[in-house]
Amino acid sequence: MRVFVLAAAALAAALAGCRSTPEEQSPAAVEERQPAAVAAPTPAPAAKPQPVKPGEIARVDLTAGKPAAAPSPLKDPANILSRRSIYFDYDRYEVKEEYRPIVEAHAKYLRENPEAKVLIQGNADERGSREYNIGLGQRRSDAVKRMLILLGAREAQIESVSLGEEKPVCTESNEACWAKNRRGDILYQGEY
Amino acid sequence: MRRLAAALALAVAPFLASAQLAIEITGAGAQRIPIAVAPFAGEAALGVGVSAIVRADLERSGLFRVLQLPPLAPVPSEASPVNYAEWRSRLADALVVGSAALRADGRYEVRFKLHDVVKGADLSGVAYTLAREQVRATAHRIADYVYEKLTGTRGVFSTRIAYVVKRAERYELRIADADGAGEETALASLEPIISPAWSPDGRRLAYVSFENKKPVIYVHSLADGRRQVAANFRGSNSAPAWSPDGTRLAVALSRDGGTQLYLINPDGSGLRRLTHSNAVDTEPAFAPDGQTIYFTSDRGGSPQIYRMPVAGGEAQRVTFEGAYNVSPRVSPDGRQLAFVTRTNGRFQLAVMDLATRQMQVLTDSERDESPSFAPNGRMILFATVIGGRGVLAAVSADGRVRQRLSVAAGDVREPAWGPFTN
Missing domain, CATH: 3.40.50.10070 (TolB, N-terminal domain)
Known part of the structure; x- marks a missing residue:
């Protein structure tokens, strides 16, 4: 979700950069102007339409200002690296087997991109003391960090922190919701 | 009781216009x-x-x-x-x-x-x-x-309280008179604010803010709004508690792995590690003599309250009843401990007589949090949830007197009762 918002924001910024005058930033204004622009020129009646010859095609580039042409593997929904959340059982702090492939993929990415850095945010469900829950969230982010290091990432690439119960993704008071909040999230530099 | 509340409501009504925090008395002393x-x-x-x-x-x-x-x-x-x-x-x-x-x-x-x-x-x-x-x-x-x-006991009517109000996506750290009047906002943020703690002179608040996408401890000067980072180490920085002389903070940091207790000066200098365990050690609270720190630790398998000398040394376990005892606060006379205990999945405010180790549960609520003694030790302010909304409540240490404080259209949490200031 956060990744999508960032990508959308980057695209919006790039598009805004292409335009020249402030009023053109309003899509409505652009739409109103188009019919007039098409109708205005009076075509010469005798002119015969000629096919466009090779080499005469003008290039319109809407991607100008966008970052790298190749989509980042971190944001490609088809890539396992776009999966960033590790869920934990109640009162448990080890990475479950089903989430191991995700952690392995990120460890590999960190190995292959030594300049890359991640923030791991641990979370806890709402029950009990806010401060003790910071401690429990920290245990979860530390577990993800430890596994990344065991799989070859460098310690300096990873900061593990806790949000405790303060940033729930689900706010109902039931087990289904609490399970979604017992979580570690992997964020790459630029995403936090 | 109902008549009393009605009479009080009438007496207080002319002043409620300016008071964001409404106080309702829900129980009174016998004598x-x-x-x-x-x-x-x-x-x-x-x-x-x-x-x-x-x-x-x-x-x-x-x-x-x-x-x-x-x-x-x-x-x-x-x-x-x-x-x-x-x-x-x-x-x-x-x-x-x-x-x-x-x-x-x-x-x-x-x-x-x-x-x-x-x-x-x-x-x-x-x-x-x-x-x-x-x-x-x-x-x-x-x-x-x-x-x-x-x-025969000093009154606390001139003291102030701090608390956090969450409204939509906004968090506000607010200060009000002990009667809920004169509410002022000290800090507004789009990220959570927790664990406000008054400096003993009542001029500053230490708290944890998530504005940097992780918990960082700030010391906030109330008169001029100046904010100083007290702890922003790699990892999480939380649970600030002032020493009674105001010269040091006890804090919980994860910089060396896990969550451990440290002492630090309010300006961020002079870091010293206090605990060395493989457990979560957090929620430090100084005893009024400044020599002992009470804290929450799950070193025994479940979160319980322990105490240790500030100078360092062995920690002793203080709570033994139940599988979840957290958030210790020592009364100003050093004789009682307020904390939150879990019974049958319900989190309730309790007090313990530190001499006899006798424990008494003071509420029948579901989700009590963050107890804080009035500076005269008579009342304990805490957060709870009523009808799905966060409210503040206060109860006397003997459980007889009860008050509820609520803010219209907002969640109130993380209360801290300020010190005597005159």
């Missing part, structure tokens, strides 16, 4: 001192009813029963002779009379006198000169005087 607080002669000139604030303060403490009086003509002042027999017939044990006047220099003068009606004795009083904006503060000081003379 309440019947007291009459006469209207102060000339108080209409102040624009704020001094006697009404004194009445509301005394009533809210749960230790007084404020008598309803018929219209008095003429309104007595502190200079009027007192007919003790007449006040005895109204069943008053104590009487407050006073007056207010505008002085030639534009300031106001408020005087009052307290009488012991039973003994027929004048218990003296005070005269204040004040600016118009100090009327509420002066009324609280009069209530403090009366409270101390009649109960």
